[in-house]
Amino acid sequence: MSADPFAAPRAANGRAPDVFRHGGWVPMRQYREDDEVDFAVVGTGAGGAPLIARLAETGFSVIGFDAGPYFRPLEDFASDEWEQNKLYWTDQRVIDGANPMVQGGKNSGKAVGGSTVHFAMVSLRFRPEWFKSRSQLGYGADWPLDWREMWAYYGQAEEALKIAGPVTYPWGPKRPRYPYRPHELNGAAEILARGAEALGYKWTATPLATVSAPRGASPPCVYRGFCRFGCSTNAKQSQLVTFIPRALAAGAEIRDLAMVGRIETGTDGRATGIHYHREGQWRFQKARNVVVAGYAVETPRLLLASANDRYPDGLANSSGLVGKNLMTQANQAAFGVMQDEVRWYKGPPSLSLTEHWNYEDRKDFAGGYCWMAQGPLPIEWVTVQTGARGIWGEQLRREMEKYNHQVGLKMVGEMLPDERNRVTLDEERDQFGLRIARVTYSWGDNDKALIRHALDQMHWSLEAAGATEIFRQENDTNHLAGTARMGFDAKTSVVNADCRSWDIPNLWVCDGSVFPTTGGVNPSLTITSIALRTADRIEALAARGEL
């Protein structure tokens, strides 16, 4: 038994947890606070971790900070929905707007590895046109990135995470074969396939970041089904078991339980380091470059909270866009009952999907969506029943008894950027004395049209697959994007294509915050691919003396 991962930092005294062994350790290089390290990276998730690893491998001195603990999955992760709430960002946030966006497990993580520790592992590429959705599809905003370049980085990310996927992917330009073979379908995934075929749509086994064969110290997935509550066997290729160990091996330091509260700037206006809270006190780490990778709520929160006399509206905010254009994704669903026993709790929750409506443009709204098979565990499932149907009492208990016959189709749908959807600082303060985030969100008319379309489609598909007692879950969202968008100039964006702030050249943002639009697929693979590109760009800029 090791010490409680929440009680005191584990990454200390020249060592960090070995995530593959009970009570194990690996050596870790450590820097002094007055060492001016090349990079201080705030956040160790899908954006931060690959960047930390790649920068360290390039030879930079790097420290990754995370507010959360450093888990060893084998000894710390229970097969239990309730207990594993410890993986989420549960510090207080205030939500408002016409459609207040629920926080917690659906869009946050607080651990070394970030939300990839509990993500559903769905690893999809953007449709190429989405990088130019304004000029090619007529909505949203263009990205300053070229899809052909991104295609290469997607390939690198898929290789690094050993994505298990189909031999041929049914949509979009040719892509290489996935590194690992696809997982077998569970009952819920079979029903999705049946329902898609009935409507004449293609479907496929979902490309997933959990291995279908051994990889190093990761055993193949055993289909225990608690993926969204942390993988206790290390089959899941989270950042915690992939890029973080790579980062340590390359000489990076990780500081867990380290809450960054403010970025300091010097008389020349450049960032000089970060103030962070660890082991009961505020500390300061000097750094030549600061990278913010806290995702679309914590990233703007930190940039705004770092306001000073020189930057009264917050750092990197001359455009006024920090915190604005927050996006989530529509996550509505249709559920029904089968005669068959489905037992959807077995295996990864989304083993099959259809991207039909991401690649079909004959529709009366902008943006796209996919839908996936579902496998909610009991607490998640009762949340759907009560939220979507408003039932309770004896009726609820009876409906819940149909658990093993339920099936569902759940969308991941593109919501459009809107400056009124945003993250601001509330007056209330957290346990560190920092102002908490206020998250304001309202769905637009296009968002509502997209949701209506998808709900009808999913309903018909379930019906065609033989489900009865179908009902719709009309109010659910997941994932985040926006709030520090990348773009073509300093007036209309926060960072450039290299994720570098227009205003402060040694301040960078590397997470989903940089997305100008969010697409109709889960964002993690795109975040990681951008991080890999950013690492290459930093290396190239450094070689030219342009850092």
Next chain:
Amino acid sequence: MTGRYPDYDVLAKRDTPSWNDVTRRTVYRRLDLPRMPRYFSEAEWRTLGAVCDRIMPQPSGRERIPLPALVDAKIFERHEDGYRLASMPGQGEAWKRGLAALDAEARTRHELDFASLGPDDQDALLRAMQKGELTHDAWGGMPSKAFFEHRVIADVTHCYYSHPIAWNEIGFGGPASPRGYVRMGLNRRDPWEGAEAAPGEQAEARRINQRVG
């Protein structure tokens, strides 16, 4: 016990490869929770118990899931959601205010506190809360509808389905690490999963379920 999964007991698997040490510690701790308030006052505890009985009524003939103790533990142990509506206070304050308001509403309508009402009157008040029709001063500006959705329904039902007895009731496999599952397709059951009784065929399912492990 009857029901869909007669005699299926997730806990029978606790010493099998479906449970690891951290899972055992976690679930045993939950089963051993003190059955007394640590956060709520005695009066609030009584009202909370009455609310739990209507939101998740429990069948007779089996051990009861200690819902008030689980809800109390959620607040006492600071098991947080990570957000709150701008119109609501934090979870502990919301519960205290909401339970007091529910009692105030009951006294206004029936001159009795909530726990002393009959089930029909209790349900009528809960339905009015669900629709946001309760507006007594005691709510202190907190919308009764928001309290119902974000605290009452969410906390009580989540606590219920965090308990192994509820897993038995719905045939959920429960903890599954490191063994996981093998038979993935439709209408396939691993020997360590509960068997569902076909109508009128409780005996066969009971026989299978007594050997699940």
